[in-house]
Amino acid sequence: MPHRSGIDVYRKVDPEASLVLIGIRGSGKRSLGFVAATALKRRFITEDHYFKEVTGLSRHEYLKQYGSQEFQQRDIKVLKMMLDNHRSSCVIECGLGSLTRPIQEHLRWYCVTNPVVYIARDMDRIQSLLGLEDQSVKLLAEGDPLHRTCSNFEYYNVEDRSSLSAQLDEGTQDRRSVGYSFKLKEAKEDFTRFVRFVTGTDVGHSSYDSPFVLLETPPELRSYTYAIFVRSSDVTDNRVELSELESGGDAIELCVDRWGSEMAMTVSKQVSVLRRNTHAPIMLSIDSRSLGIASCDLYSTRGNNVYSEILEHGLRLAVEYLVIDLDQDHTLINATIRNRGMTKIIGQRIFEPSSGVTWDDEECLSAYLDAGGLGCQLVRILRVATEREDNAAVTKFTNKIDSLPGDHLPVIAFNIGTLGRTSQVFNSTLTSVSHSAIERHSRHETDPQITSRDAVQALFQSYVLDPLQFYILGGSVAYSLSPVMYNAAFRHCGMGHTYSIPETPTLAALDRLGRDPHFGGASIVQPWRVQVFQKLAAKSRHAEAIGAINTIMPLRGQSDGTMFPLQEQASRRHLAGPVLGWYGENTDWVGIMTCINRNLSPRNAISPSKTTGLVIGAGGMARAAVYAMLRLGCRKIFIYNRTLSRAESVAQHFNSWAASQVASTEVVYVLKSLQDYWPSDACPPCMVASCVPADPDRDEPPANFEMPTQWLGSPTGGVVLEFAYKPLDTPLLRQMRRFRSETGRQWVLVDGLDNVAEQAIAQFEILTGRKAPRRLMTLEALRNYAGEHGPFDEKTIGARLDSVQ
Template identity: 35%
Template sequence: MEGVSRQGTFEGHKRTSLSARTNCAYSPDASILLVGIRGTGRSTLALVASTSLRFNLVDSEKIFHAKHGQTRTAYVAAHGSDEYRRQEVELLRSILTQHPKRAVIICGSGSVEGSGQELVRNFATSHPVIFILRDAGDISRYLGSCDEDFVSDLVHRSTPTFRTLSNLEFYNLSDSAIAMHGKDQAGQPSLLLKNVERDFLQLCSSAREHRPGVYTNKAQHSLSAVPLERRFFTYCLSLPIELALKFAEQTRGVDILVDAIELTIDIAPLCSANSLSHSIATQITRQYFVTRRSFQLPIIIHVISSMERGLQDLLAREIYLEVVAHALRLAPDYLTVDFHLDDADISQVRSARGHTRIIGHYLETSPSSNYWSSPQIWSLLQRMRRSQCDLIRLCQTATSRADNQGVREFIHSAKSSEKTDAPIIAYNTGRHGRQSCYLNQILTPVTHPLLRNPAQIGGDDRSWLLTIQESQSALYSSYTFEPQFFGILGADVLASLSPAMHNCAFESFQLPHKYSTLQCSSLKDLKTLVHDTRFGGASITSPFKQEIIPVLDHLSQSARAIGAVNTLIPLRSNGLDGLLARNETGPAVALYGDNTDWIGIYNCVRRHLSPVNAIRTNTTALVIGAGGMAHACVYSMIRLGIRAVFVCNRTEKRAQELACRFNGKTYSIDHNNVDNLIAGAAPDAPMCGPADVRVLPPTHSPWPTGFAPPTVIVSCVRSAAPDGPEDLDVPDEWLANQTGGVLIELSYDSLETKFIRKARTFSSRGWITVHGLQVLPEQGIAQFELFTGRRAPENVMRAQMTQRYTQLA
């Protein structure tokens, strides 16, 4: 592992089963216990988690002070360390007994000494116990009185104990520790904890819920959380874990376009060192969370075993299982399990996997002739099926290009024989196997130009891997796919920013598609578009967002709730497969409508809402306007978890109609429910609402009593007049929230509307203003993903939209 010593072992550690040290599937209501030394940020993380999950915050230090009237340090000085430890253990016993559900508990360092360790171990059998780590320099700066060398030594000595007591771990990265991907938030002090908040809530979600790849801080389109293995032509970047930090810094602000990251961990150096030391385990954790923060993508952990390289010995097997056990403590979305292992070892991994999805993996480096039709491959397939793998990945080193035909015949035979229900990933490795890679449909490994230098990746030649652009180009060059055309359909779209965004996204992927303006005065023109076998989809704008609904065969939940459609997709086959296979051309058999307007608003609120203003039961929102965008806005507020939403409009009647549409409604937030295209949401699927939508008169009335001032305000009044309507001016009292919030202006006509200017006068209170030009790309990004099935290049689309807007202005 780069920059990490290979010396050292687990102090006092005997190699044990995975289940003794890894996580399992916990009840969503199970309390969460945080352990670690002082200065790692446990209190902040506990506050973040308790607010988001709506759990009680139980701080053992505050309880100790309330009980004894002294701080811990003062109590030790007055009563001695032995009595202090006895009191700590009794306090811990009381807390764990009284708070088994719906609490985030901060455990004092002194309470996990002696008999306190047994209490924590017992608690960990049915609850998440998360070990919090942090850079020694950050801890030293927080404590102030300890130098970095002392802290490093303390971390080194305490880590073995905390690691054996816990079943999960989290690395609390400071923003200064990593060159951040995307926008720098340093200029907005209230947002400094956003990255930590997102990272930690993702871990809590992964440990508590079976939702691989679903990110808690971002709303996406109706298909965004269909598992990667159910989509067609998905890609994972193969990234050696020791290069994670360097690669993140090199790609700062640049989208890498893949669907997932496959972090590879080669155990060969660990076998040479004869152990997995705690220092290397900590480095693995740190690099994992660097990757999580930098790319915000599902992560596959692939441990490269020496068995895969033909070195089958007891030490290699034990170290492999130790690395796998440690990987499961990070709650990755996917983990590969090498089927060179025996069934007992594989069963052990499955019992400790928690909600991580298992990819049964086998690489044959010395294949026999006709390997893909041999009894060996079918026997292996059945063994993976018996082991209940979530996915199956079979690979062999290609000896000739003829092996690629063998893969295709094997996949066809496996699907037609129905010998397994698990999705199958199958391809040949090496330069001769590249054709089988770009034709593989599920989580195809790809590389990046920065990772193609053998000297940079330790001499391991990965040059045979294609980039995602090369893979996409090969699919169209081989006529597997054909070019499509898209456009924005409306009565006044000639100045639209959408073509600039979408065409640059196509170019970034090297996709041969075109996106243009489709100006028309009637929906009669839609029939001509739909009958064109190359038509891939359209953005729908005024005046057709409601008018188009009767001609559609399927509607997403969001489009149905809002009562408007802004995204049209032709389906070439019925059911979910038709919606997933959006790259196919041919006659359309059905039309699907979705709405991404709400996504732009939702994501901008989540991106700019500071942790101190995290949405609680008493959070309120204000929507100004009652038109189509206001409908999408109210829906986004409900989906955010804000139950009290106020609407203010010049015409009260329209505001009342808007309120009636949403008031009292609940909506499923089960992303896997694509309405009538697949089975409905499970009975226990999470819900948002019921909504309490009220109307405010269009006058300078006081804010309603009994409700907290709003922390989210959105102006949906689009007007060419820079000052906007006078009667919808926001009174100062409505901006009285002491910790500020987010104000969004959806008018694209001017960068300096009256609403924006007034909001900026309250920036000192923590109010953050967001212009519609930040919302628009979020909508377009979701549309691009709906059109193509590809993850949109956000930085490219934002840059092109800004450039085009500047030209028009």
């Protein structure tokens, strides 16, 4: 069967269809397959294991016993059987068999119903990993591109920054150490998102269910969102400081402006690198002019082929958004939309001055309606501005769209060029913006003229958005790192807000401050997490499940007392007005879940029937830790607290919750004494969260807890989260370093500063609806932390920043 054209490459598959990974030796199929199976909660089948299961012999043994010809024939039969007998609910790794013509032909048919992912990787890295001679590498490299002809998706396996060292350093596995490393840590997060996207697993199965969470609402449904415009040539020529791109945009627009025989792999790598560094959706667009296929060439054989190749490649990479020119042949547009998988298609029309078309002309509205008729998910209409008055005309055009009857597609509409900057500021959806991390020697006239910071700052300066006051309230907040993190983030994003500690941080002060029309929200810490919980007009289901909050937001309404619905509240986060009540959220569990996910090794992948968690403490943070573990799929969690009754109260709360939510009558168990041995009917814990506060809370002791060694029986180690950070080097962390050194078990240690930053980042995004500048907020926390040994030195700060995702 010949390689199919882009017209009949199928990507809309059943969410339960088995995921197949193909690629040459050393590409990372097995490691990524394990990650995918864990993320999708599926059985993982490898070609080697299945061959032995069917034949009773390993591949090497079979080859030795029966010879090369018989082995190849049997191998092909077994591979086909493996694929055909496991079409759903599995992750399948294909080995060398994918280089044979019969299996490649079989895989082409398999793509009709299943996602088949080609795993690509840098050939130099493969040669280094496998210790191959140049000739062997050349043979592998020649066969590798054939995988693109028998797959419908592609993933470039970018190296983890931390795994570039050959082996895990057993002595430096806590994140405070300069030598900290964790193999597959970043790839695990990236590939998990990738496979959930291509399988459609996340559709309708959100972890959050809140209009205030960024992940919950796509950029096109939020107000004032931005796409950082990056040219493919800029990345190729090393003119982009990739680590700096993590903030300033809600998406990354990668504009392909070069194409040739090697560019498919180059773009694959660029998409992976941008995802790795930004964790933002990718929008792929095409600069036809730079490619030498201006509008007059689009219908030529060459122009059409180049354009369709790039579109097809974008769909293979499962980019979240793909921009297609509405001037293209409708056959190509229809085929692209039909086979888009989960990718959203943005129908685009650019009106040059030579066209003579103005925003008032019928052509603009026709372009919008045509895109909807073709089946696009969004429409982008751009016009090169020739005078400043063009900016007012855009507003009239978008108002006309808004007045159309019924539901209509999100529209991106603004003028491009220097004279169009005003319309770029006021466009509400995915405005293309520049970024200070991109060095451009010569700016194209159609490239973005402003950054997202410029746009947001202009919105505040023009009174479209209002400066608001944010606070932190609770006991012992004098040394909180939140004010420096938040205020740095506000300045970085161009927001006019402030974050402070009230002079009298009492509940009475909260009542007064929280009713101010310019109140933006507050962080709530102990001992008020439960008390304020009782004062809320509404709360997230997570706060409800935990029984405590750490975040409140104003619920605004009209002067007549009519409260806006929650979805509208989310879009009004930067607008002052009467406060009629508070909305409560808990981001502690998000920070904890992130820390566990990032640091739990693949060997300790969470299994509902086997994985065990341990939580020390019974306060608000302990409740969040229990909830985070439950959300991760753990169904057996032990809790220890010095005051037994409080531990029993937490266990009762979550067991009652679990009975209705996860079909389990008992998920939390109480350990009564530090002298007790670990229960014989439960695996030793591989997740430990110490939630003993640094300052005593009621009857809680300070953070001087040490683990009974009889509870540390996990042969594969695990992760220990310490949430106290005054002092940072707690007795528990010192004990665990000694234990790890003595036993050689791979325990990863996470200190309190990690969770402080992670929950603040999650909280910032809830409160503002803007992507948090993660590295900046973490940097501010590190620079302003004065621990028991004084401030961190620059080397330590740099090492810790390298681990920020």
